[in-house]
Amino acid sequence: MIEIGVIDDEGFYRDVMGRWLDDGDEKIELVAATATVAEYLALPRRAPIVILDLNLADGSMFTTNIRSLIAAGHQVVVFSAWAEHSDVEAATKAGAETYLHKRTTDTATLASVVREVAAGESPMTVDHAFALSRNKNCPELSLRQRQVLETYGSGVTLKATARRLGMSESTVKEHIRRIKAKYAEIGRPIGYRGDFGRRLAEDNGPAVTPAE
Template identity: 40%
Template sequence: MIDIAVVDDDRMLLDGLRAWLSGQHRLRLIATASTVDELLAPPAHTPTPAPAPARTAAVVLLDLVLGDGSRPEANVRRVRAAGSRVLVISTIADPAMVVAAVAAGADGYLTKDHALDTLVEAVETVAAGGTAHSPELAFAWVRDTTASRPHLAPRELQVLRDYASGLTLKATARRAGISVYTAKYYLDRVKQKYRDAGRPAFTKIDLARRLDEDDRSR
């Protein structure tokens, strides 16, 4: 069973998820919050004996746009820093905001009109260390035309996104349905394009940093 938390200021959605997940044997809802501040707030002090430490959710379902005006990419970074992986969910499919969230470390994106079974599969993929792909995420990456980002073909973007998210080269190739040699070829092309843009990226950490820089330049 995978422990999850949900950050969303739509109370009806939270109540609906809570009711639906109560009958699930694959996911366990351990926390809900309307903001990341609320989710990450330390537990209130109580007299001894001290309470057991709160569990950290393996995956946090994070709404793309919250009512407190916080930036999606900042929310993603804070949740990741707290030890959880992030699946962004939203009714808003703004390509720039979606790409910024993924570049900041989100492990996938789904719009809220997907079936709940699709949500479960996405959470399981993210919890296992993968990236939850969706048509909306692919659309956002293809439409990303930020001037500071080198122009990358859709397959280059896919390989870059998976590899920079933490997958091995072999896992990246398997997810893309290509050989390891081909995946390496795509990554070499991506690195060359960054070098041509005057922003060298030689390692996986470099690539993740370049994505973060592209996010900060928006």
């Protein structure tokens, strides 16, 4: 029996993780799921392996979260949609066992990684290797700017981007203006609509195919 904990501010992942991973010969049991590291560490029963999102709604620093969990005797598997090179590198240096991207990881891969970590290994996943090797000449974007780049850069319209992200169109336009300015500052200007998708592919893998 392998016991895991999940720390993610998205209720969906806290709810489904146990069902996702309970499908192999060696049973994986979800012991606890919380929205913050502080809540997890306060629990009377915790699992040794923790699946951790990098960006939590409480505003905590992910490197501090990783170190706090390790200091409490836990192993940390980062499972996040955030894939900035500098952040994945910092998470690795803080002691995370490996990194998996939420958009590209299937349940079989996640379960396999959990089993490897339980066996004392620190697997270098494809996502982990890619994030560490990707273009380092990237602008420093805020979380919302990154979300706009990923959505708008996938080819959807400005209006659809605003709807998906729960923003006004004027707010999306302002984020786009700032994104373009930041790319221009590092000598990688965005001159045309298609450049958003190209910059996204250069910095974080292929753009997501739009659903609308």
